[in-house]
Amino acid sequence: MTQPASRSVGHYQYEERDRTFLQERINEFEGQVRRRLSGELSEEEFKPLRLMNGVYLQLHAYMLRVAIPYGVLDSRQLHRLADIAARYDRNYGHFTTRQNIQFNWIALKDVPTILRELAEVDMHAIQTSGNCIRNVTSDEFAGAAKDELMDPRIHAEIVRQWSTLHPEFTFLPRKFKIAISGSPEDRVAARFHDIGLLARPGENGPLFRLFVGGGLGRTPVVGQELFDSVKEEDLIATLEAVLRVYNAFGRRDNLYKARIKILVQTIGLEAFRKAVEEELARMDRAAYRLTSEHVAQIRARFALPDLKAPADAADVLEQHKKADPVFARWVASNTHPHQDEGHICAVISLKTPGAIPGDVTAEQMHGLADLSERHSFGEVRVTHLQNLVFGHVRKDQLHELWQGLKALGLAAPNVGLISDIVSCPGLDYCNLANARSLPLAQKLGARFGDADLQAEIGALSIHMSGCINACGHHHVGNIGLLGVDKRGAETYQILLGGDAGENAAIGGILGPSFAEDEAVDAVARIVEFYLGQRQKGETFAAMLKRCGLKAFKEVAYETV
């Protein structure tokens, strides 16, 4: 086995057979596109084929969704995405809440060429759509965070390989999403996935807490714990069994009742667990055993960063902070502690107040790729909150990175603060949307954009979706906004109290929906009420619990 290249870290390094497979797959799709353009295939015949390759027909053009497995990119991949944005899109890429990237202005005739260009840097768009197992998402601080129990990327890669073109699970009742974290702090919304895995080390190897049946969309459900401690060797067998039960019993007659969450809700967790255990008992367990040798083989294809930093790196960072309060503010909101004392994780906000959440230009992508080579071993991570992370930045070089980000217009000091708004593309681009989400996100971002105000408000999340499908995860924001079509007019429902983490909760609907500008004012009144009434150190969620939804409702509807 060849050793992985050392210039990029953080993701699995392809073998030749991976590349051969991608070329074969592109050849196949190229033939399908050719037959569609010649009229040999009808739209009805072609649609499932294009969806399997991440191609949607959206409001203005085709949209291509490119997979970023567990959200990790290397710099050459980001450069290539930038080239694609410039050459085939309108110079933008949009990072999604599934750690993928979407191009909104793609021509069908160009897709095979784009896929070839992606394959040159070991990227593809397979299983980014359709009723299959989608991109496996993971913790943006994986392998770096100080609070981490276990690096989840190795098992994320194993799950990716198991689920890619799985012959039994290519035509599931509905799409299927898996997330995995190795931190006690759930940073992947594990309880809102079809399967959420929380990994931890055990005495005899890794153990996985497995949640099932969570999800957002039309029917938001908090996932339930199916198993507390799945052993590493049983991980794939257990996933296989869960998927088999879902594939056999999930509804196919009603699109809105086809997700696994509906099955678990309908038959109950105990009955579902029994069915999974029966399936496990029937399986040839040896065939599905995940051996430590196999795990080691996968691990060997991940390059590790050489974490060397000067002994005074932390002191230098403190000096930089003292000398530059604007930098100090950015450090306070946009960094996360690293396992290594001389390093730090930097979060790059793609939420410059007033800008479109998750959007980056080709120039910014090129600039970020260059910065990652200088400051983070050529590695860039995409978060499910639509930001980017440099996982391993030397503390003494953080100021230099920040200056580079400022030059790219990407130094907003707002991660985890009110203007760090998560938003779907909404009716401006999406065929399914009922209302626009981006203009409202921009208005809210601008309204709360002042850095002093944001610092005063503290941690507070706003999530925004343009329809009930909830791609903007509105159910789990402290403040959620849902676009609703009310007799042809765009209106916005407000939800309060959502939480995607350990204390998973679905936001409660405040009341009737607001017109766009009224919604901005209502959110402002809610925030003012929080600022005025909170007790020392009280979070928004804690105050909501203390005061109740009704108190917030009275404030929100005060002048309407």
Added chain:
Amino acid sequence: MKRLSRPGEGEILLLTASRLLDGRIVWLGEGDHWHESIAEAVRFTYEEAGPALERALAEAEQKEVVAVYEVVARDTRPPEPVTTREAIRAHGPSVHPDFSYDHAPVREKEKVG
């Protein structure tokens, strides 16, 4: 077949689709040609639209368009779609005036920020 939308007072129906090759929004114009600009769209009454839509659907493959359907618009010059969704399709995303199809001023209610 899905029932046609019924235009109200001062409204007409247009036929729209996406171009197969690039997904670009197009409007059915004179001579059954598909045009990029809504200003070129033929205006149909409710009674005329049904047969026109049937014909457009039957010819969709040959004309290299997909997702053909009718849109209710105000009978102005150029016609203006009644719903926000169709206005965005006709004029481009409201968050990117630089991506506008017609460089027409963005309607007041769609202005951002």
